[in-house]
Amino acid sequence: MLVQFLLTGLALGSIYGLVALGFAVIYKAERVFNFAQGILMVCGAYLAYTATTQLGLPFPVAVIVIIAAAALLGIVIQFLFIRPLSGQPLLPVIMITIALSIILKALIEILYGVQPKPLATSLPTGVLILGDVRLSQLNLTAAVVSWVCMGVFFAFFRFTKAGLLMRATADSHEAAILSGVNVNRINAGAWAIGTILAVIGGVFLGQIQLASTELEHIGLLALPAVVIGGLQSIPGAIVGGILVGVIEQLASGYISPKARDVFIYIPLLIMLLVRPWGLFGNRELGRV
Amino acid sequence: MTSVSTSRTAMPIDEFAPSAPARQKAAARPLRWLWLAVAAAVLVYLPFVLHDRAILGYRLSNIQLLNVGLAQLNLTLIAVLGAVSLNYLTGCAGLVSIGHAAFFAVGAMAAAATGAQLGLPFLVSLVAALIAGAAAGVLAGLPSLRVRGLYFVLSTMALHFIVVFAFSEYQYAAFDVFGISYPQPAIGPFALDSALKWYFFLLPIVVLCCLACNYSLKHREGRALLAVRDNEQAASSSGIDVRVLRLKAFAFSSAIASLAGALQAYYLTTVSTELYSLNLAISFIAMIIIGGMGSIAGGVVGALVWLLLPSVLTGFAGELGAAGGGLAKIFVEHRPQVVNLIFGSLVAVLLIFAPGGIVGAARKLTKLVRPGAEA
Amino acid sequence: MMALNGTPAADTPLLEVRTLSVAYGRKAVALNAVNLTVPKAGVVALLGANGAGKTTLIRTVSGLIRLHNGAITGGEVLLEGKSIAGLSADRIVRLGMGQVPEGRLVFKNLTVEENLQVGGAILPRATLAERLDAVYDLFPRLAERKDQAAGLMSGGEQQMLALGRALAASPRVLLIDELSLGLAPLIVGAIYQQLKKIREHFGTALLIVEQNARLALGICDYAYVLERGEIVLAGPAELVAASERMHESYLGARAERQAAAG
Numbered sequence: 001m002l003v004q005f006l007l008t009g010l011a012l013g014s015i016y017g018l019v020a021l022g023f024a025v026i027y028k029a030e031r032v033f034n035f036a037q038g039i040l041m042v043c044g045a046y047l048a049y050t051a052t053t054q055l056g057l058p059f060p061v062a063v064i065v066i067i068a069a070a071a072l073l074g075i076v077i078q079f080l081f082i083r084p085l086s087g088q089p090l091l092p093v094i095m096i097t098i099a100l101s102i103i104l105k106a107l108i109e110i111l112y113g114v115q116p117k118p119l120a121t122s123l124p125t126g127v128l129i130l131g132d133v134r135l136s137q138l139n140l141t142a143a144v145v146s147w148v149c150m151g152v153f154f155a156f157f158r159f160t161k162a163g164l165l166m167r168a169t170a171d172s173h174e175a176a177i178l179s180g181v182n183v184n185r186i187n188a189g190a191w192a193i194g195t196i197l198a199v200i201g202g203v204f205l206g207q208i209q210l211a212s213t214e215l216e217h218i219g220l221l222a223l224p225a226v227v228i229g230g231l232q233s234i235p236g237a238i239v240g241g242i243l244v245g246v247i248e249q250l251a252s253g254y255i256s257p258k259a260r261d262v263f264i265y266i267p268l269l270i271m272l273l274v275r276p277w278g279l280f281g282n283r284e285l286g287r288v
Numbered sequence: 289m290t291s292v293s294t295s296r297t298a299m300p301i302d303e304f305a306p307s308a309p310a311r312q313k314a315a316a317r318p319l320r321w322l323w324l325a326v327a328a329a330v331l332v333y334l335p336f337v338l339h340d341r342a343i344l345g346y347r348l349s350n351i352q353l354l355n356v357g358l359a360q361l362n363l364t365l366i367a368v369l370g371a372v373s374l375n376y377l378t379g380c381a382g383l384v385s386i387g388h389a390a391f392f393a394v395g396a397m398a399a400a401a402t403g404a405q406l407g408l409p410f411l412v413s414l415v416a417a418l419i420a421g422a423a424a425g426v427l428a429g430l431p432s433l434r435v436r437g438l439y440f441v442l443s444t445m446a447l448h449f450i451v452v453f454a455f456s457e458y459q460y461a462a463f464d465v466f467g468i469s470y471p472q473p474a475i476g477p478f479a480l481d482s483a484l485k486w487y488f489f490l491l492p493i494v495v496l497c498c499l500a501c502n503y504s505l506k507h508r509e510g511r512a513l514l515a516v517r518d519n520e521q522a523a524s525s526s527g528i529d530v531r532v533l534r535l536k537a538f539a540f541s542s543a544i545a546s547l548a549g550a551l552q553a554y555y556l557t558t559v560s561t562e563l564y565s566l567n568l569a570i571s572f573i574a575m576i577i578i579g580g581m582g583s584i585a586g587g588v589v590g591a592l593v594w595l596l597l598p599s600v601l602t603g604f605a606g607e608l609g610a611a612g613g614g615l616a617k618i619f620v621e622h623r624p625q626v627v628n629l630i631f632g633s634l635v636a637v638l639l640i641f642a643p644g645g646i647v648g649a650a651r652k653l654t655k656l657v658r659p660g661a662e663a
Numbered sequence: 664m665m666a667l668n669g670t671p672a673a674d675t676p677l678l679e680v681r682t683l684s685v686a687y688g689r690k691a692v693a694l695n696a697v698n699l700t701v702p703k704a705g706v707v708a709l710l711g712a713n714g715a716g717k718t719t720l721i722r723t724v725s726g727l728i729r730l731h732n733g734a735i736t737g738g739e740v741l742l743e744g745k746s747i748a749g750l751s752a753d754r755i756v757r758l759g760m761g762q763v764p765e766g767r768l769v770f771k772n773l774t775v776e777e778n779l780q781v782g783g784a785i786l787p788r789a790t791l792a793e794r795l796d797a798v799y800d801l802f803p804r805l806a807e808r809k810d811q812a813a814g815l816m817s818g819g820e821q822q823m824l825a826l827g828r829a830l831a832a833s834p835r836v837l838l839i840d841e842l843s844l845g846l847a848p849l850i851v852g853a854i855y856q857q858l859k860k861i862r863e864h865f866g867t868a869l870l871i872v873e874q875n876a877r878l879a880l881g882i883c884d885y886a887y888v889l890e891r892g893e894i895v896l897a898g899p900a901e902l903v904a905a906s907e908r909m910h911e912s913y914l915g916a917r918a919e920r921q922a923a924a925g
Contacts, residue, residue, distance in 0.1 A: 033438055084640040087730070090437050091384055095577055096639045098570055102632030109625040110618065161784060164773075168781040171770040178725070178764050180756030180785045180832060220566075227442055262453040265446040272446070273431055276439045 013245020022197030038219030044202020230278025395549025421546020580645030761834030771814030
């Protein structure tokens with residue numbers, strides 16, 4: 001059983017890691033602690049529902065449409081909600097992301113109704129049996145895709161000009177402006193990437209479970225994941241996400257599904273008290 | 289030529305504009321008492337209007353009463369306690385808590401243990417809720433001694449999930465899946481068995497709590513905490529024990545929230561763990577943003593808007609629905625979602641255009657209309 | 664304003680500040696009808712004590728003034744004859760005005776090479792490599808440290824990198840704010856030698872804002888002295904350096920005289 005839980009946890013944790021990575025990108029770009037990351041993930045599940053079930057698009061086309069829509073959503077959010085508050089203290093910015101999550105949730109429920117929707121993509125749904133261990137192909141695909149996305153993500157930041165400018169902006173806003181970087185455009189880009197990563201996670205979670213706004217709760221686990229990993233650290237976000245996935249599986253497997261939250265939020269609390277900068281964070285930078 | 293050094297020091301900052309001269313204040317005093325008397329009269333007469341659906345004998349339609357009933361008013365009063373206590377914390381300690389719903393749960397649990405399980409009198413279980421709330425508040429405040437800003441906000445979020453888990457464990461162990469049932473509250477021989485009685489029980493509590501918060505904000509400790517919020521180092525070097533003060537503020541704020549939780553539980557007669565969702569905690573934050581952060585009036589206004597706007601909207605949508613508007617149809621079919629959409633947008637718009645909330649905007653307006661008037 | 668002999672080159676100047684007034688908040692006037700000109704390939708120094716308005720002037724010219732709650736209340740700022748007042752800072756940089764901000768603002772987590780690449784990001788890819796080579800020629804030290812994280816370098820090296828990064832964009836005029844601040848005199852001297860080379864190598868015009876008048880007067884052709892938001896003295900470097908007023912307040916003549924008297 002332990003192996004089973006660990007493997008499932010690893011697979012789900014990879015998805016959380018992806019969502020958390022999106023969160024970390026937004027945080028690093030403009031220090032926005034995005035409480036709407038959970039609902040952005042939910043948007044992914046519903047975008048998939050629209051693209052496949054409602055529009056009946058072939059799967060590869062649907063994927064492109066979903067990603068393009070996610071990028072657009074991120075850019076619009078940055079323009080409408082975040083840019084007007086740029087330079088404001090922490091609290092109002094947190095609040096506006098909370099307001100954003102209320103708005104998005106309401107919009108989804110108005111557009112799609114409150115009943116959960118089943119997703120029917122052409123992702124494999126069989127079960128892989130390896131000895132005692134049963135592994136859903138969907139989970140496995142999710143994990144693989146998550147890792148590929150992370151790889152693409154790192155390549156983007158390491159090897160492209162846009163990636164370089166994003167890293168520079170995250171490093172110092174002022175120096176970036178004075179180097180002629182259009183910081184607004186960079187921040188919009190960060191939101192586009194952050195949203196795309198959340199949405200990809202949402203497509204998988206919507207498929208593993210059902211597309212519903214209840215998934216927001218799972219998406220919000222990206223927050224403890226990122227903080228446990230270290231707010232400033234990109235690898236930290238991924239490791240934190242995987243850790244949260246494994247803890248979740250172990251807690252719900254051995255104790256009860258209800259116990260999940262406590263076993264994630266108690267380590268978060270301990271981490272905040274003992275090592276607020278997280279597992280991988282930098283002590284100096286950790287003082288927010 | 290204007291000298292830079294002198295003109296810089298004279299740079300005006302709106303928020304710190306000099307208050308009205310003292311003599312003007314003195315002149316305003318009798319007027320102030322008049323206003324207070326009017327407010328008191330309205331507050332006392334209001335429940336009868338809502339109860340009889342009539343004012344001085346003239347019958348009023350639902351729309352004229354903004355579709356508001358007495359039960360909503362009572363729940364609003366309870367929410368005012370939640371919002372005001374959260375705003376007290378934000379106002380004096382500069383901390384915002386995403387764990388405020390957790391204190392409601394603590395109060396409900398304390399009331400369940402004392403009132404429902406041990407069968408102690410209603411007032412005793414309210415006192416138990418106050419004590420439990422204060423104790424929980426001190427615990428919740430401990431992280432604030434170590435971590436700031438974002439990390440503190442997260443610690444309150446962690447706290448929320450931990451308390452909600454405890455509540456559900458308690459509920460399932462001591463009661464059942466349907467929730468915790470509370471006995472009929474009574475004060476000695478007087479049973480609180482109607483909305484009207486509840487109103488007159490809640491009103492003084494709310495007024496008292498608001499006055500207490502206001503007093504604390506405006507007097508020695510509150511000022512000291514404000515000093516801490518604005519400049520931590522200066523405050524600690526002036527000999528104020530910041531940590532004790534902050535924990536006190538926490539205990540005070542969460543005791544009130546816990547009391548509100550107990551009252552809410554008794555008022556609803558049955559509560560279950562689902563009630564204490566993160567959404568409830570978020571709604572308190574939304575209330576203080578809408579009303580205006582950091583002031584008692586902001587908490588009151590925010591809670592009023594948050595709880596009364598939905599029914600007002602429902603009333604108008606009902607009227608419009610007859611005319612057959614498409615928007616009205618959406619509203620009827622998705623009432624809670626449309627309400628949330630409006631609230632979410634309201635919060636966002638206020639944050640961007642009026643960070644002081646409704647109270648802040650109103651103060652700015654009065655300043656524009658009557659420069660020099662008391663803010 | 665006390666004008667000393669001679670005005671900068673007669674044709675369209677590279678950078679021109681015309682009767683510029685700036686205020687913070689509603690009242691506080693920080694600059695009052697300031698005129699300043701930087702000719703093509705010229706080196707101009709802006710001198711003045713702390714709080715004289717130098718920072719305000721440089722913020723206005725570079726487009727950062729709005730971020731600091733200031734506003735232009737009169738006059739204009741022209742880059743090659745076109746108004747740039749009110750444009751965003753990054754836009755102004757892309758129009759050809761390089762910036763070396765106060766406090767050695769480098770990207771600490773990026774390598775030296777990456778810092779320069781960000782600086783030159785506005786150039787087309789083909790010319791970027793060439794330009795970076797030219798920057799490395801000017802600052803061989805940066806070439807040696809190519810792959811080092813900028814945050815791990817010494818203060819002087821970071822200042823050099825900040826200069827190099829601004830130069831990487833091929834600016835026509837470079838705004839240099841308080842280069843000497845917080846650096847050892849020896850290092851400052853070395854970097855000022857590099858500034859001379861910048862003009863020789865690239866033909867870039869320089870506007871040097873400096874509290875240390877002696878240093879700046881050593882390399883500029885023309886100098887302005889700002890006091891309490893107004894230009895009180897302007898002229899060719901040698902005349903400014905020789906002026907009584909300059910000696911009184913900036914070049915330490917008073918201290919010398921006092922020492923002699925005492």
